[in-house]
Structures are given as structure tokens and as C-alpha cells.
Amino acid sequence: MAEKGVQLDRETFSCSVCLDLLKDPVTLSCGHSYCTKCIKTHWDGEDEKRIYSCPQCRQTFTPRPVLMKNTMLAVLVEELKKTGLQAADHCYAGDEDVACDVCTGRKLKASKSCLVCLASFCEKHLQPHYDSPPFQKHKLVEPSKKLQENICSGQDEVKKMFCRTEHKGHNTVSAAAERMKKQKELEVSRQNIQQRIQDREKDPQHVESHFKAPGHSK
Template identity: 45%
Template sequence: MAEAQLCRLQDEFTCSVCLDTLTDPVTILCGHSFCLKCLTDYWDQSQECSCPQCRHTFTTRPELNRNTLLNEVIKKLKKTTLSPPPPQNYASPGYVECDFCTGKKFRAVKSCLTCMASYCQTHLQPHYEGDALKHHKLVDPDRNLKEKLCEKHQKSLEIFCKTDDSCICMMCVVTGHKNHEMVELETEREEKQKQLGATLSDIKRRLEEREKTLKETRRTMEEMKVSGLGRQHLISKRG
């Protein structure tokens, strides 16, 4: 009974960096646990020491000690039915990869226009749990996030300048577009979609009118042809 309950909690014993079962687990002050090697490598490659899951930042690099109790629990789980995440969640060709997975990448479920990064289900959790991230703008996975960055300031494009007919970031608003007519990018996108819809409807109407005119012309020509053949037959008969 106890083993079955532990098996149902196997996700709790998955490292959010490598997305595999914790190996030599260490627990940091914010309460999250990782593989010793994963966390060490993560910090070695980062400019600051922060939790990969909740982004809590440490002023000094904490000393890492293996969580003995957690390690024993994981060993017990491995003797039961603990298995790695299902392979169908890995990013196959054509899918957007998670930017924070190490090794084999998992499929991204959302892209963040604020962070300009894509996340799998596990790495996305801080956006739902942390106050600092929950107001970020999440969209369906997008492989072209770099195209949504301002080339000059490397900030997300959020504003449309009607004066210059261009998409700009908030830094552009301050530095080069003073007194210009501007709207939110989403507002402009909706307006453009309405205009496009109206244009397509007008084109469709014109095509239908031309098709109708063409059919009438063909019918008239057929009638004239039949009428001409009738007159020709009548003339030949009289002759």
C-alpha cells in the first residue's frame, strides 16, 4: 500500500533540470531538490546562483549536501515501478523544444513573450507558482521568438508606431518615438485582422459578381448561337 502511494508521487522525485529521476539528490534553501551534478553544472554555467525552478537567487553559492532521506526514498521507488517520463513528451522534429531542458529536450507547451523562451510542462511551473512570473505573457509554442525582439534593444516588441508603421519595444518608445501615434501591438494586430477580413470579403464578393456576369455572357452567347443556326436553316430551306 505504501509503495503504491510512493509510485503515484514519482513526479515529486524528478529533477526539473534533466527531467529524470533524482540522482544524488540535494535540496537547497528554497525547498526544491535537484541532482547534485545537474545543479552544479547549472550554477557553473550561470552568472548567478539561483534555483532553476523558482528562480530564487542566493547571494553566495550554497554548499550542497546530499539529502540522505530523499535518496533512500528514491532507491525504494526504483525497486518498484518508477520509470522515466514518457518518451512521447520528447520534442520530435517539427515541435518546439524547451529552452531549459538539458540533454534530450522535452516538447515545449508554452512560449513566454516576456522571457523570450519556451518551456516544457515541468519548467513552466514557476510561471504559475511564482508571483514574479505569473503576469508574464504566455502563448502557444513559437519557434520564431527572436523575430519578436527589437533588434536595437533586444526587448520584446509590444508597441506599434503608426507614425513610422513599425513594431517597437518600450525602450524605443522612450528613445526615438516621442509624440508619435502609438497603440498596443495586440490592438493593431486585431485591427489589421479586421481590415484583412473586410478585404477578403470584398474580393470574394467581386469574384462572385464576375462569375455571375461570366455565366450570363455564356448563356447569351449560347442563345445567340442557337438563334443564328435557326435563321441559317430557315434561309437554306427557302432557297
């Protein structure tokens, strides 16, 4: 839950124009805050009309307001940079992590995978599975990178074991062990085929019978 709080704080203290954390924040009379540079640039584009607006709520101001730095907000943003953002970095998915399939841009770590949706979700995007009745029947498991490949069609769980039977009695072995066994069988079969070809090529009787067969003449 602490991670979720950090995400909310970052959104709260972000400028809606540049979408980054507020820099030299100023607050308009309507209550919305912006980077000083961002709101100045926005208003410079409205100089010709002499009517200045809030980019979010579109409230208008005449004449152009004098901007004053919101010092309290500036302090809070600096504190967030020092503490909250460092904590938030640990929430992002690395190369070895399962990433949230819903996140856009830099993806957060998935906290669960859903066997019905066949997707993985971070804490934020997983919330509908807890709050919405239609999603509450979905089966959630620990995050899995290859979720669809590892679904056992006869069971609602990520396949940690390889089913040798059609789920009757569940004669199971580990997937890794079964893969190694199949690879060995394939290699033996390949060697047998090669040996048969070599034996036929070396067998003079086979060659002679081939040329004496109907349809072949000397």
C-alpha cells in the first residue's frame, strides 16, 4: 500500500502541462498548480487575446495574473524527490521481473497474474479484480512471464509439472525433466535413422537388388 501512496503523490505533484514533477511551482486562484515556465509559456500564447486561462479547468483571468512561487508546494516536491521517487524506482519492472500488461510507458512490476485474463497486473491495475464482482471469480496466481504457454488446459493453474496423461491420475514429472527426456529420445531417433541410411549404402546386396528390381536394366 505504501507503493501505491508514492504513485499517488507523484501524480498529485506533477505539472499537467509537462507531466513532470513541478519545478518552481505556482498556484493559480482556481487552485491548480504549474511549473512557472510552463504556465508562462501557455499564457504567452494567449497574449494576443489578452484573456488568460487555466490549462486544466479553463477558468479565465484578466488581466494576466502576477505569479508567486508556492514555497510550501516547492518544499513538498523536493521531499518527494529525495524519498518517494527512490522508493518508486523499486516498483518498476526490470529485465528479470514480470511487468504489468496494462501499464503504459515505464511498466511497474506485476504483483499477480490472472489465469482468466491471461495477463499480469501491478497493484494499481489489479484492484478491479478485488473490487468488481465479475473479476472476483478470476483465479490469480504468482506473476508468470509465459502465462499462456504454461497454462495446463485441464487445470486452472500455472503448469509447474508436465502431465504425461490426460489428467487421469496425473502421472507428472517436472517440465524440465520431461523436456530433457524428449530431447534424448529425439537424438536417439535421429542417430538410428542416420545409421540405417549408412548401413543401406554399405550393403552391396541392397544395392544389387535395387538395380535388379523390375523397371531397371543394365
